[in-house]
Amino acid sequence: VSSPLKKVVIFGVGLIGGSFALALKRAGAVRHVVGVGRRGLDAAVRLGVIDAVGAADAATLGDADLVLLATPVAQIETIMQAIASHLGADTVVTDAGSTKGDVAAAARRHLPGRLTHFVPGHPIAGGEKSGVSAAKADLFRGKRIVLTPLPENDECALQRVRDAWQSCGGVLSEMGADEHDRVFAAVSHLPHLLAFALVHDIAGRPNAEQLFGFAASGFRDFTRIASSHPEMWRDIAIANREALLGELDAYRAKLDALHDLLEQGDAPGLEAIFSAARESRDAWLKKQAN
Amino acid sequence: VSSPLKKVVIFGVGLIGGSFALALKRAGAVRHVVGVGRRGLDAAVRLGVIDAVGAADAATLGDADLVLLATPVAQIETIMQAIASHLGADTVVTDAGSTKGDVAAAARRHLPGRLTHFVPGHPIAGGEKSGVSAAKADLFRGKRIVLTPLPENDECALQRVRDAWQSCGGVLSEMGADEHDRVFAAVSHLPHLLAFALVHDIAGRPNAEQLFGFAASGFRDFTRIASSHPEMWRDIAIANREALLGELDAYRAKLDALHDLLEQGDAPGLEAIFSAARESRDAWLKKQAN
Numbered sequence: 170v171s172s173p174l175k176k177v178v179i180f181g182v183g184l185i186g187g188s189f190a191l192a193l194k195r196a197g198a199v200r201h202v203v204g205v206g207r208r209g210l211d212a213a214v215r216l217g218v219i220d221a222v223g224a225a226d227a228a229t230l231g232d233a234d235l236v237l238l239a240t241p242v243a244q245i246e247t248i249m250q251a252i253a254s255h256l257g258a259d260t261v262v263t264d265a266g267s268t269k270g271d272v273a274a275a276a277r278r279h280l281p282g283r284l285t286h287f288v289p290g291h292p293i294a295g296g297e298k299s300g301v302s303a304a305k306a307d308l309f310r311g312k313r314i315v316l317t318p319l320p321e322n323d324e325c326a327l328q329r330v331r332d333a334w335q336s337c338g339g340v341l342s343e344m345g346a347d348e349h350d351r352v353f354a355a356v357s358h359l360p361h362l363l364a365f366a367l368v369h370d371i372a373g374r375p376n377a378e379q380l381f382g383f384a385a386s387g388f389r390d391f392t393r394i395a396s397s398h399p400e401m402w403r404d405i406a407i408a409n410r411e412a413l414l415g416e417l418d419a420y421r422a423k424l425d426a427l428h429d430l431l432e433q434g435d436a437p438g439l440e441a442i443f444s445a446a447r448e449s450r451d452a453w454l455k456k457q458a459n
Numbered sequence: 460v461s462s463p464l465k466k467v468v469i470f471g472v473g474l475i476g477g478s479f480a481l482a483l484k485r486a487g488a489v490r491h492v493v494g495v496g497r498r499g500l501d502a503a504v505r506l507g508v509i510d511a512v513g514a515a516d517a518a519t520l521g522d523a524d525l526v527l528l529a530t531p532v533a534q535i536e537t538i539m540q541a542i543a544s545h546l547g548a549d550t551v552v553t554d555a556g557s558t559k560g561d562v563a564a565a566a567r568r569h570l571p572g573r574l575t576h577f578v579p580g581h582p583i584a585g586g587e588k589s590g591v592s593a594a595k596a597d598l599f600r601g602k603r604i605v606l607t608p609l610p611e612n613d614e615c616a617l618q619r620v621r622d623a624w625q626s627c628g629g630v631l632s633e634m635g636a637d638e639h640d641r642v643f644a645a646v647s648h649l650p651h652l653l654a655f656a657l658v659h660d661i662a663g664r665p666n667a668e669q670l671f672g673f674a675a676s677g678f679r680d681f682t683r684i685a686s687s688h689p690e691m692w693r694d695i696a697i698a699n700r701e702a703l704l705g706e707l708d709a710y711r712a713k714l715d716a717l718h719d720l721l722e723q724g725d726a727p728g729l730e731a732i733f734s735a736a737r738e739s740r741d742a743w744l745k746k747q748a749n
Contacts, residue, residue, distance in 0.1 A: 293673065293675050294675075312675075313672075313673060313675075315673070342673075352666075352669060352670060352673050353673065355661060355664075355670050356661065356670050356671075356673055356674040356675075356678050357673075357674075357675065357677060357678065359657070360657065360677060360678055360681045360682075361677065362717060363653060363657065363681070363714075364681060364736075365717075365732060365733050365736040365737075366710065366713045366714055366717055366732075366736075367649070367650060367653065367710065367713075368736035368737075368739055368740050369713065369732050369735055369736040369739070370709060370710055370713045371645060371646065371739075372735065372736065372739035374645075376642075377739070379642060380642060380645050380646050381646075381739075381743045381746075382603075383583065383603060383605070383632075383642050383643065383646055383647075384646040384647075384743070385583050385584075385602075385603075385646075385647065387647060387650060387651065387683070387684045387687075388646050388647065388650055389744075390680040390681070390683045390684070391650045391653070391654060391680070391681055391683070391684060392650075392740055393677070393680045393681070394677045394680070394681060395733075395736045395737060395740050396737050396740050396741055396744075397677075397733075397737070399730050399733035399734040399737055400730060402729075402733050403726050403729045403730040403733060404726075406721060406729055407721075407724060407726050407729070410721055410722075410724065413721060414718065414721055414722060417714065417717070417718055417721070418718075419660055420656065420657065420660055420714075421711065421714060421715075421718075423656045423657075423659065423660045424653075424656055424707065424710075424711060424714075425711075427652060427655075427656055427707070428704065428707055428708075428711075431696060431697075431700055431703060431704055431707070432700075432704060434697060434700065436693050436694075436697050439692075439693045439696055439697070440689050440690060440693040442655060442656075442659050443655050443685075443687075443689035443692050443693060444689040445659055445662060446654075446655040446656075446658035446659040446662065446685045447655075447658075447685060447686050447687070447689055449658055449659070449661075449662035449667070449671075450658050450682055450685050450686050451686055453671045453674065454679075454686075456671075
């Protein structure tokens with residue numbers, strides 16, 4: 170067990186940033202948490218999520234052990250620029266963005282002298298609710314945390330980030346930023362795009378009201394992620410455009426194949442795909458339950 | 460309030476057929492329920508879901524007020540042929556199939572002399588669990604029940620089917636079979652196809668295990684319906700092929716549009732679609748909650 174961090178600074182004290190603070194505190198892994206951001210900070214202090222409000226300045230950052238960037242991805246570049254000259258020599262910076270290639274590239278642009286101490290990360294946790302009032306100490310318990318270390322990363326800096334997430338109960342993985350972005354294009358970004366597309370398709374029909382009127386629980390669950398934050402998903406789609414286009418192409422090819430089977434009335438062909446899909450999904454669920 | 464039905468016969472005492480029996484019994488809307496089928500009947504008697512086991516014969520059907528065909532759709536034609544000559548003059552037959560154009564056509568082929576007394580129906584209820592052990596008296600409470608009456612339907616026969624479903628707590632709608640099949644192609648059959656396609660796509664990758672390993676709750680809910688019964692969905696897809704192909708084409712056009720926006724890096728265009736989808740879905744959920 171490593172000794173507690175003296176000071177952690179969190180940019181963006183919402184669901185993710187706030188839960189990170191609460192989890193570290195509950196684990197006794199931090200002494201002092203400072204929040205920086207455009208909103209929610211008063212509430213965060215009142216709720217005991219953070220101990221103080223800071224700013225992108227030397228007073229806040231010069232003696233910080235760890236800085237988490239947990240704002241929407243679109244703000245990360247601006248924050249990197251703002252903090253670059255105020256970080257302490259030993260301050261480690263990490264982030265919680267859903268895409269990693271763009272964050273690594275931004276770090277190379279704006280924190281070129283700090284690449285030993287910038288460790289990109291992505292906690293696979295969240296929820297439909299956002300904001301600090303939804304934050305909870307066990308949000309990351311048993312959840313996967315993916316780090317995509319830079320080749321330049323200092324081993325101690327990397328270990329500090331690993332330790333922090335482990336204190337939060339996260340299950341750590343490490344991979345390259347490109348690999349991360351391809352994996353999440355497939356299992357997260359594409360499904361979001363598909364759900365948005367279906368709801369948009371239905372909503373644009375002359376008989377949309379009738380259609381929604383007969384939509385049941387299958388439709389509700391299938392489209393749950395279409396209630397996700399539009400700006401956040403716009404940013405993710407743009408940031409991970411290349412991998413997402415590749416996934417979309419693969420999926421369109423699969424739909425073309427289903428279209429042909431359907432057109433030909435190929436019942437065994439359809440059943441083979443449905444059965445294989447069900448088996449794969451059920452095997453996955455079983456593994457998750459273990 | 461109409462007087463209780465003396466005798467109801469249910470072909471296929473699974474989740475739907477069994478729940479129909481339990482709901483009618485709880486409402487005091489039936490005196491005697493007979494089950495017919497290939498399996499689950501002993502359990503159904505033991506569980507008190509049905510009172511007796513019957514067969515496709517005159518003893519079972521000659522004095523029945525109402526017959527529900529709740530088997531998989533693929534068996535309905537065979538059952539129609541088997542029961543045609545045994546039905547009583549006043550016996551009303553309905554079904555619970557997910558597609559209605561094919562059921563109406565089958566009735567015209569196999570029950571041509573009984574079209575006054577055959578009322579196609581579709582209860583919008585179900586669940587991942589199937590079989591009589593999953594049956595429950597409140598399965599249809601507040602759920603939509605769509606009837607697609609034939610022009611030939613006798614008004615009293617139609618009213619008997621309406622009354623039965625109302626006793627079960629269902630919320631009745633009526634429309635033509637074609638309209639039904641178009642509506643459900645959009646809000647149910649297409650989403651199932653899309654979910655099966657996504658899981659099949661992922662499962663076929665060399666790194667499928669890694670991909671499933673990072674799939675989270677969004678993926679789980681999006682693909683829940685890909686754990687549905689493959690044979691049942693094969694039959695539905697084939698039975699409603701024409702409408703489903705139309706929906707698939709519309710959806711592919713929507714994906715093509717998203718592909719172009721993404722390729723052009725059109726962030727406002729993507730956000731407009733995501734926002735509109737989210738708003739439509741949230742408005743729908745709000746309406747459902749009221």
